[in-house]
Amino acid sequence: MTPDDRTPLDRLPLLAVDLETTGLSPTRDHVLAVGWVPVDGARIVLSGGRRHVVRHGDPGEAVAIHGLTHDDLEEGRPLPEVLGELRRALAGRVLLAHHAPFELAFLDAAFRAAGETPALPPAVCTLELQQRLLGRHGEIGPGELRLWTARARHGLPVTAAHDALGDALACAELYLAQAAELGVSGPLSLGDVRRREPWLDRVRAWWRGRR
């Protein structure tokens, strides 16, 4: 069962998700790899960490960025299979990502392309939380919202390798730090940290649903 807004953060189940894609457009670009790791309340559970490379014929130039080889991609698993696993991992959890709209848009497009109804869960966005925390101290400088800059601000370790699981874990750790900072003034629940969709997105979603 999907957690509701009253679920306290120390009992909130989340799944930190990171996608590697061929580009920024959910309609034109493709998913190359998916990484995720569950967060149970204030604990990241490494046993649930996964990284799946999606089988791909012609990945294009983004391959170099993500350090994936053509062999990796040829040995990858078909996207519908990976999506199926992700859906199971997400069951009963809130989606957690750094810049969640990106992950949500790609997953929405991917599920649709696979002929499935997306029905994506509520999301928590660490970029948005970082914006909220930094906004308390005045103006936010350029680049301050990036995942690794945000982590550095919380004294989290800088790691060298970034793959889909690495970034999902990095996001999960950042979330623990943010939740701890936000929780200083009192216990929080999902409703306090959940990403609010801008009304335009909501209209778009409604429109897509009608088609």
Add this chain to the structure above:
Amino acid sequence: MPLNVELAEVRDFLAAHVPFDSLPAVVLESVPPGLSIGYHRRGSVVLAEGSTPVELLVVRSGAVDLRDADGELVERGAAGTCVGGAALATGTPQPVTVRAIEDTLVLAVPAELFHRLREQHPDFAAFFEHRAGMLRDAVARQREHVSGADRSVLSSTVGELVTRPPVSIRADASVLDAARLMSAERISSVLVTDGEALVGIMTDRDLRTRVLAVAVDPAGPVSAVMTPDPATTRPDAPALEALLELVRRNIHHLPVVEDDRPVGMVTATDLLRLQQANPVFLVGDIARAPDVATVAELAARLQRVVAGLVRQGTSAHDAGRVVSTVGDAIEQRVIALAEAALGPPPVPYAWLTLGSRARFEQALAPDQDHALVLHDDYRPDLHAAYFAGLAEQVTGGLETIGYPRCRGDKMATNPRWRQPLGTWRGLVAGWVGTPTPDAILEASVFFDLRHQHGDPALTAALASYQRRAAQAAPIFLAHLAAAAASHHTPLGFFRGLVVDRSGEHRDTLDVKRGGINTIVEIARLHGLACGSSATSTLVRLEDAVAAGRVSPTLAADLRDAWEFLAHLRLRHQVEQVREGAPADSWVDPSVLSDFEKRHLKAAFGVIRSAQVAIAQRYPVREMT
């Protein structure tokens, strides 16, 4: 299935920290998926004292303080610090409170996985057990670590010993010509050649036994009295092999031959010179030195001798004895030279060595600590000038040789440290009866004394008076105890810095003041309290155990801690000397290995437990 990249990073992190670094690679690979990650804000409690840990926590980033029930800092740790492990291993409540002093990310190892790793991997398990004698292995490994690194004596070749081209004579030359040649060249043997080929050797011994003793005509040919076809060696032969050849054949000369041509000669003396790095020879040479300048030249070799000993894996205890023995030889020689110049003393006296050398624990950065005990027949108006002159000449000589004057002026040149036996007794009685801080300081130098020169009866009389006076003065002992217990012993290391109880960080570790000296003081206290006549720290501890004052376990731990610290200092000093820097006791923590840091922490822990034991026995708090 190979690990995902990020989990490989968790694995690599663990692999870089004890005790996980002891796990086999395949086991280490299986650990990360069993872990979880938690986060603690600065100031929050990570693990409360008295709670029952259900997992081992490893600091991944940030830092934590461990404080006991009294709020005393016990440890400060950064990334890699394990907390809760000891309590989890023994199933006992957490003994100290762990608090994040920075925002801290922790890796949590669940109890089940923790216990499985402990059961299957003894090194991993041992890390969480504070067993007695844990320093013992470290001391052995510390020495192993350096042995075999250098074999200067053993690695020399014969070729390196050849200093001059060989002197040779034709086989048809007369014995007389050969003897004249040897005499002119100041050599004890000559090679006999036919063309370029070596056909024999004639030595001093041959001249004695085959010519003079049997009245052979010296006009006859060398070939008649030489040793034909002598044993030879090659330039590339190991020096040790040549040495063994000499010993085996009971000869003193070995021609060096290359491509059938003689290229040199090695003698027993050459091979012994290799042993220059041998302290026995050094002491012998010093005792025969004709003047202070020669003593200084010889003394300069001491550092090389010690470097050699350290490389051969000698213990700090043994190295300390060697340095002290050579120091004794130097001091004795300088005193003898001064006496020879000044004439015999007008009344008997004893020259005392004080401090670290008196304990046989001298290191490579010594200064001078000595005193004179004069016979009670001493008359200042008649004799003061002689002993002042003697003290000045010896002290000046030692300074020339490389022993700086004592900064605290605890030297025979100071009239206060040059007294008749009766006056010394009064001084000792004063220190013991009215233990002011200054008295404690002076006494602590003076209670480590050893006879060096002169009338041993004077030294013995003073030492036994001291011993009885100290043992019978509980207040004096209590002050010694207070001083020994009050030294700040470091807790350990935090991000390459030394941390002490106040939480202060320092960028250098003073091995002497921060550790060795405290053990010395602890041993002195216990030694004096049980009436031990020993000066050496380790013997004092033994005597204290025999008297039932110190538990054998604590004494053994203190001995290991002393050896570990002293060896660390010794290696540091040898390294400094090699780099041409003056030797000191200040170690930069950043050059210490994790192994050394871990065992230093254990050594500090031993010292602190000994300090606690002292504080419990003596009413220390009221006195400081």
